[in-house]
Amino acid sequence: MKISEKVQSAINNQLSNELYSSYLYLSMSAHFESANFKGFAKWMRNQAQEELMHAMKLYDYLVRRSGRVQLKAIEAPKNSWASPVQVFEEAYEHEMKVSQMINDLVQLALTEKDYATENALQWFVNEQVEEEDTANDIVSKLRLIGDDKSNLLLLDRELGMRSSAE
Ligand code: FEO
Numbered sequence: 001m002k003i004s005e006k007v008q009s010a011i012n013n014q015l016s017n018e019l020y021s022s023y024l025y026l027s028m029s030a031h032f033e034s035a036n037f038k039g040f041a042k043w044m045r046n047q048a049q050e051e052l053m054h055a056m057k058l059y060d061y062l063v064r065r066s067g068r069v070q071l072k073a074i075e076a077p078k079n080s081w082a083s084p085v086q087v088f089e090e091a092y093e094h095e096m097k098v099s100q101m102i103n104d105l106v107q108l109a110l111t112e113k114d115y116a117t118e119n120a121l122q123w124f125v126n127e128q129v130e131e132e133d134t135a136n137d138i139v140s141k142l143r144l145i146g147d148d149k150s151n152l153l154l155l156d157r158e159l160g161m162r163s164s165a166e
Contacts, residue, residue: 002066003062003067003117004112004114006112007108007117008067010108012069012071013072014058014102014105015058015069017098019051019052019055019074020074021054021098022051023076024094025044025045025091026045026048027077027078028081028091029041029045031079031081031087032044032087035084037084039159040087040156040159041160042162043160044087046162054127057123057124065117078090085142085143092135092138092139099128102128105121106121106125109121142155
């Protein structure tokens with residue numbers, strides 16, 4: 001079954017959204033580098049890589065379905081934040097938005113009776129549960145830590161140990 005124009009266009013949009021996510025997390029990483037939170041910077045840099053992998057999954061899926069990849073302009077992300085907790089709060093909010101985008105895409109695939117796409121998107125549905133949970137967990141920790149500098153540095157160190165394969 002040939003992929004419909006509607007589904008193809010929506011996947012291309014999501015491909016750009018994933019690239020924007022990568023750009024946003026790279027910007028957060030750069031912000032942390034400049035604030036000397038090396039562990040948070042590394043975590044965000046790995047996250048940026050992961051988002052690039054999400055974009056490439058959609059890219060490869062379109063290619064496999066004989067669709068056409070169409071890359072779009074990517075908006076410049078914000079580049080400075082007031083505190084580590086604000087950065088992670090925004091990352092969490094961003095992931096919730098992405099989950100909604102994925103849900104809308106699943107709904108479109110179902111409406112178009114494109115069950116192959118619906119099936120491929122289940123990977124993203126599961127991934128979003130993880131992404132939201134991880135970001136929310138870090139936000140909770142940062143809120144608990146508050147202004148306690150030594151615990152903030154401990155968390156920075158802990159997040160810096162995240163492996164790039166996660
Ligand atoms: Fe690709 Fe963080 O969603």
